[in-house]
Amino acid sequence: MMKLLLCGKGGCGKSTVTALLAQSIAAKGCNVLVMDSNRSSFGLHRQLGLELPEDFLSFLKSLNPFSKKQEHGKEFEAKFKFFEPFWQLSDIPELYITRKGSLGLVSVGKFNVFEKNCALPAPKLFISFLSKLKTGTKDFVLVDTEAIVEPFGGGLEQGCDLILMVLDHSYESIRLSEKVANLCEKAGKKIYYIFNKVDGSNRTAMLGAIGKERVLSVIPPNEKLFQAGLVGREFDVFLPEIEGVASSLISGKFHFSY
């Protein structure tokens, strides 16, 4: 149905919001694939209560007909052609996905685990994969990203239908929101904001600075989230502020819910 790119400054809560949205959308009966494209962070799979799957970039690399590495045998070679114009979620081999019900996780790879495989320009393969990925009517793909400039520098946004920017209560987030909105406009992509760890007077100040037009939700600081994030435990929280966003994404009717 939709490929979403989550971006925002370091530590604003991109992975947290990705995990919470993924859980909520899956609970509403959709297939969700979370794509962890942050090669230097280790929180997301823990927040989802999943093991880190095998490095997806090494799979994409092995499809290259010019690559010496052919790990997947004739069966896969026939099915996965490097230059295939379109991909479906079902084309991703199970080895590269960890799952819980209708929620799956793919990891591009981690720097200190798969250092060799993550060397540039390998992520270009992932960008190309994402552009070719076709989603079914009940499929959602959520791409969690690295630093703020990363998705826009490499063209990751081109493979996505919608950009969700997470903003914490900081001057940097406010300034970046303008920048990212401009980049999205140039790229012809719709963008919505989700404020995170924001409440009280910060909420008023942030809404005053940015306006409500693009804001979908305001998630307050949450002790349970903080605790789970700290020890790497699976999230088990119900947040109406996330439910509102999940419903908007599923219905395609975007409005400020909290």
Ligand SMILES: Nc1ncnc2c1ncn2[C@@H]1O[C@H](COP(=O)(O)OP(=O)(O)OP(=O)(O)O)[C@@H](O)[C@H]1O
């Ligand atoms: N609403 C919230 N309430 C309390 N703590 C939160 C909330 N959102 C995120 N956190 C905590 O803030 C920290 C940063 O969150 P997270 O890892 O999701 O950010 P990120 O933007 O993905 O970071 P990075 O840029 O390193 O990938 C974590 O410890 C997380 O548990």
Ligand SMILES: [Mg+2]
């Ligand atoms: Mg993160």
